[in-house]
Amino acid sequence: MKHNLTRSILLAMLLATGCGDSQTTTTTQDDTGNASVQADSRAGPEQAEQQENAREALIISETLREIDGLFPEPHTGDLDTMSELGVVRVLTVYSTGQYYIHRGEERGITKEIAVLFERFLNRNNKSSVKQRVLIVPVARNELIPALLDGRGDIIMANLSITPERQQLIDFSDPVSKPVSEVLVTGPSAPQLESIEDLAGQVVHVRESSSYKESLDRLNAQFTAQGKNEVKIEPVSEFLEDEDLLEMVNSGLLPWVVVDNYKVHPWEEVFHNLTPRPDIVLNAGGRIAWGMRPDSPLLAEEVNAFVKTHKQGTLVGNVLFNRYVKNFDWEHNAFSEDDFARFQALLEHFKKYGKMYEVDYLLAAAQGYQESRLDQGARSAAGAIGIMQLLPSTASDHNIAIEDIEQAENNIHAGIKYLSFLRSRYFDEPDIDLTEQTLLALAAYNLGPSRMINLRKKAASKGYDHDIWFDNVELVAATHVGREPVQYVSNIYKYYVAYRGALRDVTMRRKARAEAGIENN
Numbered sequence: 001m002k003h004n005l006t007r008s009i010l011l012a013m014l015l016a017t018g019c020g021d022s023q024t025t026t027t028t029q030d031d032t033g034n035a036s037v038q039a040d041s042r043a044g045p046e047q048a049e050q051q052e053n054a055r056e057a058l059i060i061s062e063t064l065r066e067i068d069g070l071f072p073e074p075h076t077g078d079l080d081t082m083s084e085l086g087v088v089r090v091l092t093v094y095s096t097g098q099y100y101i102h103r104g105e106e107r108g109i110t111k112e113i114a115v116l117f118e119r120f121l122n123r124n125n126k127s128s129v130k131q132r133v134l135i136v137p138v139a140r141n142e143l144i145p146a147l148l149d150g151r152g153d154i155i156m157a158n159l160s161i162t163p164e165r166q167q168l169i170d171f172s173d174p175v176s177k178p179v180s181e182v183l184v185t186g187p188s189a190p191q192l193e194s195i196e197d198l199a200g201q202v203v204h205v206r207e208s209s210s211y212k213e214s215l216d217r218l219n220a221q222f223t224a225q226g227k228n229e230v231k232i233e234p235v236s237e238f239l240e241d242e243d244l245l246e247m248v249n250s251g252l253l254p255w256v257v258v259d260n261y262k263v264h265p266w267e268e269v270f271h272n273l274t275p276r277p278d279i280v281l282n283a284g285g286r287i288a289w290g291m292r293p294d295s296p297l298l299a300e301e302v303n304a305f306v307k308t309h310k311q312g313t314l315v316g317n318v319l320f321n322r323y324v325k326n327f328d329w330e331h332n333a334f335s336e337d338d339f340a341r342f343q344a345l346l347e348h349f350k351k352y353g354k355m356y357e358v359d360y361l362l363a364a365a366q367g368y369q370e371s372r373l374d375q376g377a378r379s380a381a382g383a384i385g386i387m388q389l390l391p392s393t394a395s396d397h398n399i400a401i402e403d404i405e406q407a408e409n410n411i412h413a414g415i416k417y418l419s420f421l422r423s424r425y426f427d428e429p430d431i432d433l434t435e436q437t438l439l440a441l442a443a444y445n446l447g448p449s450r451m452i453n454l455r456k457k458a459a460s461k462g463y464d465h466d467i468w469f470d471n472v473e474l475v476a477a478t479h480v481g482r483e484p485v486q487y488v489s490n491i492y493k494y495y496v497a498y499r500g501a502l503r504d505v506t507m508r509r510k511a512r513a514e515a516g517i518e519n520n
Contacts, residue, residue, distance in 0.1 A: 074150030079297035082153055086470060087132045088121065090114050091152035094137045094504035095240045098158065101501045104342050104364070104373040106494070109319050110156050111135065113309065120305045128477035128485055129470075134493055137500030139507070141208035141237040144168055147292055154302065155290030158259070160210040162285075170293050172302045174286035175310040176261075181214050183279040184263055185255040186248035187272050195279045200228035204244065204253055207234045211257040214281040236511035238504065242266060243512055249273055252516050257281055343502075345373060345386075348411040356419035358437070361502070363415050365494035366441060369487060370414075375407040387414025398424075418444055425452065431466045438468040438488060445487045446480065454479065 075081055082088045092099045092110045099110040118133035125131065138146055143159070146152045147169060160179065161171045185192070192198070199222050205211045212232065219229040235244065244256040245263075249270035263275045289306070291298055310316045346364055353360030364373070370388040371377035383390050387410050394404045394413040398420050401413035422440035425448050431439070443451040454475050455465040463471040468488060476484045512518075 076148075076150035076292060078295045079301060082298070083131060086129070087134050088117075088154065089152040090117075090133060090135045091138055091143050091146055091155045092135055092157045093140050093143070093240070094501050094508065096242055099135065099137065101342065101497070101505075104345075104368045106135065106497050109322070112319055112322075113156060116309060116315070117305055121301065128482045129474055130485075130489075132489055132493070135497055135500075137497070137504050139237045139504065140206060143208070144290065147290060150292075153291070153298065158287055159290050160259075160285045161288050162210050162213050164213050165210075165290070169290045170295065170299065171288040171290060172299065173306050173310070174288050175306055175316070176287035177311050178283075179285045179287060180260045180277075180280050181211055181257050181282040181285065182260045182263070183255050183257055183276040183281070184245060184248060185274045185276060186251055186253065188251040189248075189254035189274075192276070192279065195281070196227070198230050198279075200231070201254075202231040202233050204233045204235045204247075204256060206237055206239065208237060210285070211281065214257065218281060235515070236507075238507040238511040239515065240508070243508070243515070243517060245270055245273060246517055247515055250517070259285075342373070345407070345411075348408045349415070352412045352415040356415050358415050358419055358422075359495075361498045362437065362491065362495045363411075363418065365491045365498060366418070366444070367411065367414065368494050369490045375410060385410035387411060387417075389413050389417065393417060421448060424448070428466070435467055439466075439472065441488050441491060442468060442472070442476065442484050445484050446476070450480070 075085070079088075090110070094100060095108075097108055099106070099108040101107070114133045114135055118131065121133070122130045136146075136152055138152075140157070143152075143155050143157055144165070147155055155169075159165070159171075161174070165171075183192075183195075183198075195218070198218070203215060205215060215230055215232055219232075222229050241256075241258045241262055244253065245258065245266050247253040248256050249272045251272075260275070260277065263273065267273055267275075289302055291302065307313075308315065311320050346360065349360040349364045349367070352358075353363050367373050367386045371386050373386055375385045377386070377388065378384060379388060381390070384404055386407060389404055389410065391404065393399060394401045394409075394417075399413055399416050401409055401416060404410040404413050418437075418440055421443045422436045425443060426436040426439045428436075439451065439455075446454070451472075454472055457479065458472045458475045459465040461475065463475060465472060473485055473488070
């Protein structure tokens with residue numbers, strides 16, 4: 001029997017943990033299965049802050065628990081283990097230009113690099129079943145813990161190589177040119193003549209950032225010189241550098257520390273920023289991918305890839321120019337119109353997903369795979385809309401949904417049809433809900449009759465006919481070809497991306513609002 005990659009894609013939605021003071025908070029689940037911490041109205045300011053910290057910690061905890069749900073258990077092996085499982089998990093953060101969702105589509109330099117790395121890993125793979133590279137968005141302060149705990153395999157998140165981090169993880173060869181961490185000031189900043197003028201001043205920074213490590217080293221220097229230390233004020237891990245630069249631009253903060261290459265693009269959006277290349281907290285730093293220690297096989301492949309894709313190579317420069325130098329920052333900066341439209345469409349998926357017990361984000365991922373969430377899409381075979389249904393399928397007495405020219409009805413019919421396939425053909429005691437849904441997705445693509453035959457062939461060849469990945473999937477690749485394999489695999493990827501991105505966007509908007517930044 002082959003290994004089951006995704007035993008718990010859907011069941012992960014049900015995972016929830018409580019944290020915080022049980023006397024002043026309660027943990028509940030909303031209609032999507034997400035846990036939340038409810039504040040006690042009797043709590044004072046200090047208790048309210050504790051409750052809020054507990055709520056944010058819970059959401060971060062759920063990030064990792066949901067990643068756990070994608071695999072039988074976290075694993076910490078080298079590339080040979082990843083190859084056996086068929087997936088390499090890339091940990092990243094949700095950030096403009098770096099990794100973000102645009103009209104339901106994953107975009108950004110991390111996404112493009114991940115696609116290229118997947119092709120690189122499969123360069124000698126002649127099979128229709130390829131090694132998958134899966135992007136898992138998490139909070140910045142969970143990048144390294146998630147890697148070490150075996151919930152991811154590579155960190156791609158503009159991570160600077162620092163002595164402190166090198167004690168915990170291994171780094172690839174550098175992917176960037178030398179980088180300096182510089183101070184950027186705004187209209188509320190007092191006059192600074194040199195870095196020594198930061199003594200006794202307050203600097204806001206993420207605790208997990210390399211900037212914090214640089215400030216700690218500066219404080220050690222100030223202490224040795226008998227000067228007051230910089231007062232380090234932590235900010236939310238969901239705030240990105242561009243959020244902090246916006247706060248400086250508006251005068252909410254006097255200054256921040258950022259990598260020098262990030263400043264110039266944002267000057268086109270925020271006109272009150274003053275970079276201080278004369279006030280450098282760290283010079284000559286390098287950015288790299290993070291990996292667990294003692295992963296020589298993975299490191300060899302990563303470094304071979306980096307050699308031809310880092311900044312300074314043709315491919316690396318094209319991507320740097322596309323997402324940094326020539327990126328339309330003004331159009332993309334915090335303009336969430338496209339994401340808002342995506343979220344509005346999700347309301348239909350949520351409504352009918354709940355009705356038919358189908359994970360609404362998995363259904364949305366299927367809609368993206370089918371049509372790029374385009375209701376105007378039409379196939380040569382006559383399939384219509386977001387879920388690419390034939391009118392004859394929608395009008396069948398088992399579905400009976402009219403007017404699938406309308407987006408809501410189209411989504412309703414698609415989810416109902418998926419539910420019908422699952423209950424009619426795969427509702428067996430030995431098949432868990434996750435596998436029922438994966439098999440139903442494949443049947444949606446292939447047709448139920450072909451899936452019945454493929455399961456029979458899988459059983460005859462010694463595969464587990466109740467499991468899609470690495471089992472029925474392999475038989476489908478042999479007898480049908482690449483399409484159904486890629487179909488289910490892509491839906492799986494989009495689902496993970498949507499889960500992480502929606503959570504991180506929500507938390508980032510909250511952090512921005514608390515910091516006094518208007519959410520457009």
